[in-house]
Amino acid sequence: MPTKPAGTLYRGREGMWSWVGHRITGVVIFFFLLVHVLDTSLVRVSPEAYTAVIGAYKNPLMALGETGLVAAIVFHAFNGLRIIAVDFWKKGAKYQRQMLWTVLALWVVVMVGFSIRHLSLALGGH
Amino acid sequence: MSAELAEPASKIELPAHIGGGGEIPTFDVHLRVRRYNPEVSEDATWDDFHVTMYGTDRVLDALHKVKWEIDGSVSFRRSCAHGVCGSDAMRINGRNRLACKTLLKDLDTSKPITVEPIKGLPVEKDLIVDMEPFFQSFREVMPFLINKGHEPTKERLQSAEDRERFDDTTKCILCAACTSSCPVFWTDGQYFGPAAIVNAHRFIFDSRDDAGDMRLEILNDKEGVWRCRTTFNCSEACPRGIQVTQAIAEVKQAILSRKI
Known part of the structure; x- marks a missing residue:
């Protein structure tokens, strides 16, 4: 076995890169949930501690982070439905590419709407 | 007496622009092959070869040319060379292909064509893996x-x-x-x-x-x-x-x- 990894990256197509995206967004969501469980459980420590920690999230950097998190969740959710369709719908494998474009189109629509609403509220300063 | 064997004149007059068999366009191909020889080194390396190939040639023809004319130590499997036996699967430009079914003219010959062994199976030498x-x-x-049924006397119908x-x-x-x-x-x-x-x-x-x-x-x-x-x-x-x-x-x- 060569000690160095093989020379080039495998040049997969839509299917492979959507899988890579699904994996990455999955890990991102996992780490968010980890932190989310921790900060929410602070309520049981004291409501004041909870309010203080949640209040610390109210800054522009976290607003951008939240946009990224929603972007990851929306992709993971829509692509998850696509994967279910590939496995359970008879024609799923045949139309996987078209379904991926649909996923990405829906993702763009949702993200444009969400970003306008969220960032204007978070960064607008009212 | 000298026996002059001139080629008989063609019965069909072909205009020059149609061209004959010798006029298949040729082009230069830069082949970058992943080399690995455990008897020499544990590390795999890249070897570059420049060959002139025809428009009708496949990646396998380029590998043959390299092996037969430049470096006989380049190792790869092939048997039928026509996409039937399944011996010469390799990673060409990052994707798994049969070398005998991949025409050079379908690849971007302005850049080096990378040829590597298929992934996930132990490499034995160069492009040969343990199957x-x-x-x-x-x-x-x-x-x-x-x-489980009885052996039929005729063929099994379907x-x-x-x-x-x-x-x-x-x-x-x-x-x-x-x-x-x-x-x-x-x-x-x-x-x-x-x-x-x-x-x-x-x-x-x-x-x-x-x-x-x-x-x-x-x-x-x-x-x-x-x-x-x-x-x-x-x-x-x-x-x-x-x-x-x-x-x-x-x-x-x-x-x-x-x-x-």
């Missing part, structure tokens, strides 16, 4: 007809519709292009891999076969069909155009519904 783990999985799905059910998966030539394109197989060598599932599919959905349940049980394993992450690399890599991911999905559904 044993691949064939081990293939054997485990029992890729042969199992019929309707055209029943034959059509598994037609796609009969085309497999066991080149391993699909299995070695699978990201799951790269990291988990225990996974049966697309090729074994394709060959199981070929018998599971054969109306003459009685061991479909047994094969479904084998593939209902932790390392069976459920490892498939539907990346579609296998369907894209198959030189026979088998819809591999579709076949795997059909096996998944058959396991869940226990209906063949």
Whole structure:
């Protein structure tokens, strides 16, 4: 076995890169949930501690982070439905590419709407 | 007396612009081959070769030219050289292809063409990999007809519709292009891999076969069909155009519904 990894990256197509995206967004969501469980459980420590920690999230950097998190969740959710369709719908494998474009189109629509609403509220300063 | 054997004049007058056999366009190809020889070094390296090839040539012809005229130590497998035997699956420009079915003119010859061994199987030398783990999985799905009834005196009859059910998966030539394109197989060598599932599919959905349940049980394993992450690399890599991911999905559904 060569000690160095093989020379080039495998040049997969839509299917492979959507899988890579699904994996990455999955890990991102996992780490968010980890932190989310921790900060929410602070309520049981004291409501004041909870309010203080949640209040610390109210800054522009976290607003951008939240946009990224929603972007990851929306992709993971829509692509998850696509994967279910590939496995359970008879024609799923045949139309996987078209379904991926649909996923990405829906993702763009949702993200444009969400970003306008969220960032204007978070960064607008009212 | 001198015997002058002049070529007889052609009976058909061909205008010059049509051209003859000698006028197939040639072009220079920069081949970048992944080399590995455990007797020399544990590290794999890249070797560059420049060859002049014809527009009708395939990657395999370029490799032949390199081996026969430049460096005889370049090692690769090939047998029929016409896309039937499945010996020369390799990674060409980052994708699994048969070298004998990939025309050079279809590749971007302005850049080096990279040729590497297929991934996920132990490399033995240069482009040759150890296929044993691949064939081990293939054997485990029992890729042969199992019929519990009496031996018929004539052939086993089957309707055209029943034959059509598994037609796609009969085309497999066991080149391993699909299995070695699978990201799951790269990291988990225990996974049966697309090729074994394709060959199981070929018998599971054969109306003459009685061991479909047994094969479904084998593939209902932790390392069976459920490892498939539907990346579609296998369907894209198959030189026979088998819809591999579709076949795997059909096996998944058959396991869940226990209906063949």
